[in-house]
Amino acid sequence: MKDTVEPYTTPDGRTIGGVLMDMRNITLRFGGVEAIKDISLNIREGEIRAIIGPNGAGKSSMLNVISGFYNPQEGEVWFRGEKRPPMKPYQVARLGIARTFQNIALFEGMTVLDNVMTGRLTHMKSNMLAQAIWRGKAEQEEVANREVVEKIIDFLEIQAIRKTPVGRLPYGLKKRVELARALAAEPKLLLLDEPMAGMNVEEKEDMSRFILDVNDEFGTTIALIEHDMGVVMDLSDRVVVMDYGRKIGDGTPDEVRNNEQVIDAYLGVAHD
């Protein structure tokens, strides 16, 4: 397996670096069912990496393994050149891996601003008392955190709803707030679980634009799951295709598009 990869520059001028996350021979079982069968894939610094496949292919399971919600029975997870021991999701989050969820997991009772601020929790260092009394370093830290958050809120164009409780927002905006919260952590790796699921065409276009802009502006490495092939091909630098828990294709969108196994999986036609 090629671990040492040379950095290169994409046609649109972004720099893709070395391997950030390396999943080696991952197998995940639920009882007797193998959700992921011996899959290896890597994610390079600065790229947009997509995992696609039909329903039930094991895409979400893969994302849950990366984010620590599941621990695989076999295989190794390497992050930033170090082997990662089995971890709890909150520990993975503290490593700098942020994520969104397919079914949106937001703090519905809190405002948009408060939701995005929770994304900063891993960056808050000051002790409790100082924060309660609101003095000195703690105040500086709060101000710095607020700056990051406001920048992200501006960036994702959700200023108008800053003080709105999230529970009242429509679906598309909720998805955007969730993205904002994940971004607030300034993650080294951003995982998006079906960021465009259930959206109409216009919302999908908005979301695609935000994903591209985030990657471009902040240089954030992004791994995303989608089963809408069209969207993915336009967005991503490299694509992994899964089917029934196996990896059936891996490469640039063009390579994947012409892969016969992939065409089979998606169209289900026999070819001679």
Next chain:
Amino acid sequence: MSADFLYGIEVIINGLMAGVLYALVALGFVLIFKASGIFNYAQGVMALFAALTLVGIMEGQVPFGHLINAIFGTDVHHFGWEVPALLAIAFTVLIMIGFAWAVQRFVFRHLVGQEPIILFMATIGLAYFLEGVGDLMWGSDIKTLALGLPQGGSLAVEEWTAGLGGDDFYGFFIDKLDMVATLVAAVLVISLVVFAQYTKQGRAMRAVADDHQAALSVGISLNFIWVLVWSLAGIVALVAGVMWGAKSGVQFSLSLIALKALPVLMLGGFTSIPGAIVGGLIIGVGEKLFEYTIGAPYLGGATENWFAYMLALIFLVFRPQGLFGEKIIERV
């Protein structure tokens, strides 16, 4: 102003102060329920246990004295020293934090993802266990809590207000202990709110209360927050135990104050801290006022025992989520 009207006001003031004590107990329930969805039946026993521990430490009692004596044939009861109140309170707080950790580690960590009814049953077990441990550790006799809190009616208030209503009115009778309890409860509630709004852990606590999965994804350890919440509930229980214990002695019936918190929760909503406070006040004032205006003159008195439950019943029929609780909407 007529004397009757002034006595009515006195009833309301006393009701408010009694309500503060109800609110204190209810607050402990709300903290845990909000963060973990567990209805903690043991909250009342925690108040009892905390008060027992505080008295035991202050008097220098040997923990498990009776047990040790029975096994080894010794006769130990007291170390022979007395611990100053503040130090004893600090020790008790530490013990309640230890208890919170143990509850999380040995009970609820093994029940993650279980049905609410199972978690509830676990807290019933916890209540009896803790009651037994309290009995074994500190003995079952009634203890007086000698914290030096003021007792009896406040003469100052009585004299100051005596002139208000002419010759028939002798001034407001207000219990000094109730005044202290109100002050302490106010400080406690304000600190809790400041903690929840402005600290990292407070923010994490609110996040966990809202959505576990989302909380995990932003790097919050659920276990840590649950221990924190049980610790806070333990501290609230200590304050409630001290106030009730100072009023009526530290005895095992103290654990029954949990039952008084139930109507408060139904009124205020199980998930709202302001709800617990307002609910407590409404019930405190309501039962005193009902007794004064209707109960004593027409119903033969002693309505305070059931008024709160009747009010809660009416609320259950017309507004099941309480005054401040989240409305339960089942989406299909």
